[in-house]
Amino acid sequence: MKRWVWLGVLGGVMACTKVPGNKPVEPENVCPGTEQLSLSTPLQSQKAQPQEDGAESVLITYRPRASVSAKVSADAFADEARRMGADVKHRFSSINTVAARVTPETRAALARNPDVLHVEPDRPVHAFALPSSVLPSLVLGVGPNTSGSTGEYTQGLKQVQAPDVWDNGGDGVLDTNAPTGSGITVCVIDSGWDNRHPELAAAYAGGRDFLDNDDEPLDQGKENGVIVWGGGHGTHTAATIAAQLGAGAHVRPGEDPNGVVGVAPTVKLLIARVLNTNGDGSTSAVIAAMEWCISKDANIVSLSLGSSEPSEAERLVFEKAHAEGLVAVAATGNRGTPNPSYPAAYATVIGVGAVDFNGERASFSQYGPFVKLVGPGVGVLSATIMGGAPYADVQSDGTRYPSEPLEYTAVGAYTGKLVHCGQGERVASCGEGATCDGFVALVDRGGGILFQEKALNAIRAGAKAIIIGNNTTEDGAGNFTLTDPEDYWVPTTSVTLASANTFRGMVGQQVTVDVTGLDYMRQSGTSMATPHVAGVAALVWSACRALTHEQVRDILFESAADLGDTGRDDLYGHGLVQAKRAVDLALQRCPPPAP
Incomplete structure (x- = not known):
């Protein structure tokens, strides 16, 4: 159960705190300017409010x-x-x-x-990614890069054999005349994109925003009149398909500075925004986007979204797309059940499940006869909103400690004296050494207290940065959240149990907590598996434009790596999509040019 903390101002800097068990405690000293921080205002519901007329x-x-x-x-x-x-x-x-x-x-x-x-x-539709969080716009329409580095080849990319198709020599350069997606257009129906990201500038061929009804499908929304960027779901899926070589942005230390490359790096992208910044949309927006994709002569449509309920109108538009010769690819959903999601379960759509990098079905991936193929969907690295992936770095006396930023953390760097705040159950937990002039709070995980409650108590005590010390070895530095995307958080990160034990012996020393924003992130979900399949379909079609959409589908199914039970099964469908095998089969079946 969520524990609510309420604050009544006493003497300007005094507050009374209600703690678990409803036992009142003595008033606590709270730093000026922090006494108004409270957990008592829940986030507004994203559900549509009923109209007075019942419409x-x-x-x-x-x-x-x-x-x-x-x-x-x-x-x-x-x-x-x-x-x-x-x-x-x-x-x-x-x-x-x-x-x-x-x-x-x-x-x-x-x-x-x-x-x-x-x-x-x-009915509402939703993005199928699991939760993981100002530059000038780029000049669009430039040609794609043809060289970069093999460090851009992600685990997912290699798992589906994409480099084997267009970089047979393994030198980070696209092979001459190799199928790379050229001449093929993929329509990505999602949350829009970040037009500042260098990975997508060359691929972008146009877009439409079906929420704002304009031609700028940016992953943006307004909160209290202020424009805010979304979570990057559409940017992540689009870059999995079409990120180009040598177009790096801000990466995590130790990763290739060139960023990542997509499955079909020279394909053209149409971007249709149907999901808001929370990852929610409507069936009517999806239908409108499908009609738009058809009108723009797209070859492939990729949808990392869906609903648990079918829609007759939606089914009709996918049948229309199929009749027009499009290949539709959609995510099967992340509930881990045998229940279908739509549009993935329509007969005219390739439903895609997720596997990890060992080829094992992801526990969240839905399964059943609607699964046609699987793709990499666990910890997939791709582009996201510029600066939208926080990265934490904790250092002291030249030593760096493994850490993970908490979701919704503030971005910034702070150096100060380390103060141990116990489990952070009260403002007074920080004890001696805490000062309103600032310090770095070390807070232990545990005690049945929400991380946001721990953080608020430390901030009220004067903390300008927070380190959460994990209390188990099972999940490393942890993957925690501050729950509410408010504006009063300070840079907050978590460290492993071993590091937490080390920090307890360093109380009083200077520690630096630095949380910065990266332009790439790892995400999991059938949302991430789907664009891998769409990208391979683009490679197949670019290898032989004379193939029909039905032949492309059949080639993807026949060339997939069989997983699980022999033959098609409900967990893996026809198997893991394989680009090299699919392209080889496409070339074998490609009809000779007309005389």
Whole structure:
């Protein structure tokens, strides 16, 4: 249970704290300017609030009208829905559907209309990545780099054999005439992108924001009138497909300064933003994005998102895309159950599950007959929002200690005297040495106290940086969170049990805590596996443009590395996608050029 801390100001710098067990304690000294910090204001719910009139968002699909163009039919359907009281938001001419807000009375009337096939909720969709957190825009349209370094070849990239296709010599240079994705366009339907990231500048071929209804699909939103960047989900998936050689940004110390390279480094990307900065979106936005991808002549569409419920209107638009010759790839979801997610489970979509770098199914990856292929989905390194991946460095007297930043930590560096604050259950826990002039707080994990509560108590005592000492060897330095993305946190990191024991013997010494923002991060989820498959599909098609979309699908299935039970199974589908085997098979089946 979350423990709430409330503060009443007494004498300007005194507060009364309510602790677990509801036992009041003596007032504590709190540093000036920190007494207003409280956990008593929960985050606003991201769920849509009900309207006073009981209206809901729905998708209305009509029966096709013979001898009438799709556009005329869509206009007529929209007009008819309005006459019945619907507030029409979108028209989808390719599937005879409109998205609208309707009252219960209007919905009941629509259901009785013989021209209406079905009325269904405009259900929410969500990103399928697991949680892990100002530069000028780049000049777009430049050609892709053809050389970099083999250090850019991530574990996932090598697991799907991509370098074996376009860097047979292993020298960090794209082989002449090798399939690299050239001539192929992949439409990424996700949370948008960071247009400042050098990994994606060359690949970007256009975009559309289906939340803000403009042509700038940036992974941004507004909070209290201030523009904030999202979590980088769309940037991560797009870079897995198309990051280019030699285009490095700010990397973790010890990693290749050139960053990463995508599965198909010369492919073109269309970016469709349908998810907000929390990773949430709607079915109508996905349908609109699919129609847009089709209209832009995309070859492949990649969706690292979905819902646990099917949608008839959504199924229709994916059937339309399939009929138009697109290859659709979607994530199966992260609930670790045999329940399907959509669109991955539609027959016209390649549903993708996740495996780790040993080829074992990830425990979170959903399984069932809807799984067609699997790809790397555990700890996948790719680009993210510029500066959006905090990296922690703790040093003392020239010695560096392994550490991990807490989610939502502030970015910055501070050097000060180390003070042990015990388990941080009270402001007074920091004891002797704590001063409002600042110090580095060492706080022990444990005690049934939330990390954010520990951090707030240390901050009220005057801490300008915090080190959480782990109390177990099982998870190294840990992977913790401050829970709430508020603006009062200080640089906060966690260290291993061994380091925590060392720091307890260093109380009073000068310690530096430095949390900086990196431009790459590791993420897990079927979201991360999906773009690997989309990228391999792009390599197959760039090896032979004469292949049909059905042939590309068959080649991906037949060339996959069989995992689990022999043959196709519900855990791994046809197996782990393999670029080299798929391209070789594509070249074998490629029809000779016409005379």
